[in-house]
Amino acid sequence: MKIVILSKGPGNYSTKRLKEEALKRGHEVRIINYAECYVLVEHNKPVVRYRGEEIVDVDVIIPRIAPGLTKYGGAVARQFEMQGVFTTASSIAIARSRDKLRAIQILARAGVETPKTIFARETAAVDDLIEQAGGAPLIIKVARGTHGNGVVLAETRKAAEAVMQAFYVEGVSFLVQEYIEESAGTDIRAFVVGGKVIASMKRQSLDDDFRSNLHQGGEGKAIKLTDVERRIAQKAARAMGLPICGVDMMRSKEGPLVLEVNASPGFGIEKVTGHNVAEKIIEYIEQSSKGTRRKDRVGA
Numbered sequence: 001m002k003i004v005i006l007s008k009g010p011g012n013y014s015t016k017r018l019k020e021e022a023l024k025r026g027h028e029v030r031i032i033n034y035a036e037c038y039v040l041v042e043h044n045k046p047v048v049r050y051r052g053e054e055i056v057d058v059d060v061i062i063p064r065i066a067p068g069l070t071k072y073g074g075a076v077a078r079q080f081e082m083q084g085v086f087t088t089a090s091s092i093a094i095a096r097s098r099d100k101l102r103a104i105q106i107l108a109r110a111g112v113e114t115p116k117t118i119f120a121r122e123t124a125a126v127d128d129l130i131e132q133a134g135g136a137p138l139i140i141k142v143a144r145g146t147h148g149n150g151v152v153l154a155e156t157r158k159a160a161e162a163v164m165q166a167f168y169v170e171g172v173s174f175l176v177q178e179y180i181e182e183s184a185g186t187d188i189r190a191f192v193v194g195g196k197v198i199a200s201m202k203r204q205s206l207d208d209d210f211r212s213n214l215h216q217g218g219e220g221k222a223i224k225l226t227d228v229e230r231r232i233a234q235k236a237a238r239a240m241g242l243p244i245c246g247v248d249m250m251r252s253k254e255g256p257l258v259l260e261v262n263a264s265p266g267f268g269i270e271k272v273t274g275h276n277v278a279e280k281i282i283e284y285i286e287q288s289s290k291g292t293r294r295k296d297r298v299g300a
């Protein structure tokens with residue numbers, strides 16, 4: 001098959017691993033920087049060009065779109081979709097997952113438990129808002145943050161008010177969330193391929209940070225999920241329309257709560273767990289890329 005990895009970083013570990021495994025299995029692979037692609041919109045002929053040439057005869061794309069380029073990268077991926085190219089993550093599902101408000105609404109509708117979340121644009125009803133979120137301490141998140149950037153723990157009501165005010169002044173959309181104190185500093189990443197969890201790890205922040213993101217200095221350890229956790233992760237993936245994704249969960253007193261579903265999860269989990277994630281993805285592509293394309297049924 002002719003596989004295109006849409007990635008800005010050919011030196012990126014995940015990209016390198018995908019290429020390696022695809023080559024091993026006899027596929028043709030090309031890494032294309034979607035940020036340098038340009039799209040020709042013509043009647044009945046969706047064209048993608050890159051560095052002066054038209055990209056043709058692609059069987060599969062693997063979008064690895066950076067959070068800062070969701071819109072542009074999504075448009076490039078969509079152009080391939082319009083050509084009928086199989087994708088490991090549809091552009092619409094990527095867009096859904098990158099907006100924390102939209103994602104949490106979709107998850108809740110599907111019956112996936114998340115921390116209690118409120119979103120607001122103004123601080124007019126700030127007292128009620130804080131009360132509804134269970135009072136301070138609470139978490140405030142920028143709607144389009146990632147890698148733990150833009151996630152704030154407001155320890156007091158005053159601090160919460162100040163943070164909301166700042167976001168409001170800057171015109172940033174945010175959500176307010178109940179603080180899951182009992183597992184602060186740790187979370188669980190379940191890596192889903194083909195709708196099934198194939199690897200999982202626990203991430204722990206090494207200092208007193210409540211955020212466990214590896215990008216914030218967190219450390220990963222392989223763990224075995226409980227049956228309930230595995231089912232919830234798979235349900236979250238299905239709800240978001242992402243057959244390949246990283247589901248982040250917290251172990252709360254009331255059971256597992258889903259924080260977010262990542263459409264371009266990093267492959268650091270390979271090093272932590274020893275599972276060959278890249279190979280699983282190529283296998284999934286081989287099995288799924290033939291036959292009719294699945295329609296997106298999420299409807300949000």
Ligand SMILES: Nc1ncnc2c1ncn2[C@@H]1O[C@H](COP(=O)(O)OP(=O)(O)O)[C@@H](O)[C@H]1O
Pocket residue numbers: 115139141145146147148149150151177178179180181183184185186187210211212213248259260
């Ligand atoms: N409601 C919460 N209660 C406690 N800790 C949280 C909560 N939400 C997020 N965290 C911590 O912050 C980290 C980053 O939050 P997350 O929503 O995943 O944002 P990002 O997209 O930036 O990774 C999580 O991995 C978790 O460790």
Ligand SMILES: [Mg+2]
Pocket residue numbers: 147148213248259260
């Ligand atoms: Mg996260």
